[in-house]
Amino acid sequence: MASPSVLSLQDRIRVAKELLERVDKLCSRQTKDVEGRAKLCSKLRAELKFLQKVEAGKVQIKESHLQSTNLTHLRAIVESAESLEGVASVLHVFAYESPDGLKQTLVVDVVANNGHTWVKAIGRKAEALHNIWQGRGQYGDKSVVCQAEDFLEASRQQPVQYSNPHIIFAFYNGVSSPMADRLREMGISVRGDIVAVNTVIDEPDKEVEDGSCSSEEEQGVVDHEPVEDEEEEDEHHDGEDEVDDDDDDVDDEDADDPEFMHTRVDRDTIVERLSFPTEVKVDVCNRANLDITTLITYVSSLSHGRCHFAFKEQVLTEQATQERQEKVLPKLEEFMQGKELFACESAVHDFRVILDTLGGPGEKARAEELLARLKVVPDDPSERTTSRLVISSKVNRRSLMIFGTGDSLRAVTMTANSGFVRAAANQGVRYSVFIHQPRALTEGKEWRAIPL
Structure with missing residues (x-):
């Protein structure tokens, strides 16, 4: 032309x-x-x-x-x-x-x-x-x-x-x-x-x-x-x-x-x-920091094939529908492959509390396998996290610990908490994140759900 x-x-x-x-x-x-x-x-x-x-x-x-x-x-x-x-x-x-x-x-x-x-x-x-x-x-x-x-x-x-x-x-x-x-x-x-x-x-x-x-x-x-x-x-x-x-x-x-x-x-x-190269080599971060939403999503029964239910809770039914349309676990596994995996103490502590309250036997077993793959580190939020972010409805202390520790580690934080990511960006702090769809713990609620 x-x-x-x-x-x-x-x-x-x-x-x-x-x-x-x-x-x-x-x-x-x-x-x-x-x-x-x-x-x-x-x-x-x-x-x-x-x-x-x-x-x-x-x-x-x-x-x-x-x-x-x-x-x-x-x-x-x-x-x-x-x-x-x-x-x-x-x-x-x-x-x-x-x-x-x-x-x-x-x-x-x-x-x-x-x-x-x-x-x-x-x-x-x-x-x-x-x-x-x-x-x-x-x-x-x-x-x-x-x-x-x-x-x-x-x-x-x-x-x-x-x-x-x-x-x-x-x-x-x-x-x-x-x-x-x-x-x-x-x-x-x-x-x-x-x-x-x-x-x-x-x-x-x-x-x-x-x-x-x-x-x-x-x-x-x-x-x-x-x-x-x-x-x-x-x-x-x-x-x-x-x-x-x-x-x-x-x-x-x-x-x-x-x-x-x-x-x-x-x-x-x-x-x-x-000309433009067919493949452009980029420096990919080889560290991943898992937040609570990712830990839950990874072990959820929904993510492991138990998504053919209509639950009493509308939000769970919606997540089950999303999972049938697009499986989330393969995307998590693909991103985590070859990376050093971290989680901070706040994330692991709160994850265990949620698991003890809502998790089923299969979910708890998968949680132990996942935690064995992670390096659990003390909370250590980055300087810009503590000095520039102000607590709000979307920015709570737990999120500051999790995302701030990932920032200190120079790791990409895996999360379904897109609300925090946007709120932090609005306050001038942009984190390196991998955002995925959320999945809740559902194994303990299958008994009253309607199989599809």
Whole structure:
């Protein structure tokens, strides 16, 4: 398919419609809905609506403005998301602090591999990117290298299972070889066509080439402001010049102008062509911390085939129905496999109390087998748990001990207590967790249940 920069108006309308269909297909192959899908679709619909207005003669624009619509960047996002597994979100906004302590936000185009991979999709031409990097862009332009510094800083503050997300910059209109080398030196993975630099007219400024931002104004730039509400799509193209930063707003004829062209980037001479890998290696945490809900779920009769009952208690009947539809134990076993297993004293103590009160013979036997596999450790909540979380209806002391100890162990806490996880996140503490469906102890209640 031709690059959007050379497409006709009718072709652009067709591509926008096709991208909307591809977003739906993308979500259908994921295990759950992709966060930000509605936002991406909203942007695509706004683009399509704008192009259809141009086609109908309701909007008069220059051809150069048509070439610099948002379609290039949106298409790059869709293609990036299609290239990776475990896409968790698109156009996700992360908050972080700059090295000088200022609050910043960063938009990650695609978050994949269940959070372990961040992708920035870049549709701008290699010539424009290279000259901005040399400090010869328009006022307010921020080089890709400066943006890479922002991504690295933000990723250090957003660990996933105690590892920083891996960052990929995907170039859909090429990247110059020197820029690609600089990004890889910084620890950024590069995807796309790496093209040659044939003629250097001016020696680039050393400070800029090393990736320094040239002004305070540039340091505060956020690449792509998210669409907060789908109702905004009608306003998306009120101004002729409103385009995303990554879109190609430099015409080919401008690139041949000596006043503009300082470095000749030859996109026909491909030095290296890098596609997305079929498998992306991620650092997986090899420690698991089991909370009370996980201990109960693991030994429950429901999880061991005794789910064909209608119980007197509605919640148990619902859990039995869920278990018949989707077994929970295989998922727990898969996650626990090969990991060092922990539980804190508070979790084990309260689990035993519940087991003694409600557990049946089979459940109690399975509990002893499970506890023998665990390393029981003293309660030792992390500093951020004790200093930043405030007790509330969803945040109780027992949960602080369990999740905080897992945090100190640098272990992923297995839990069905999603309410605590959300409440803690709302207070600014995000834990590394594996969330599963709950199952209660039911063996002692089967005698009065109705077999199905």
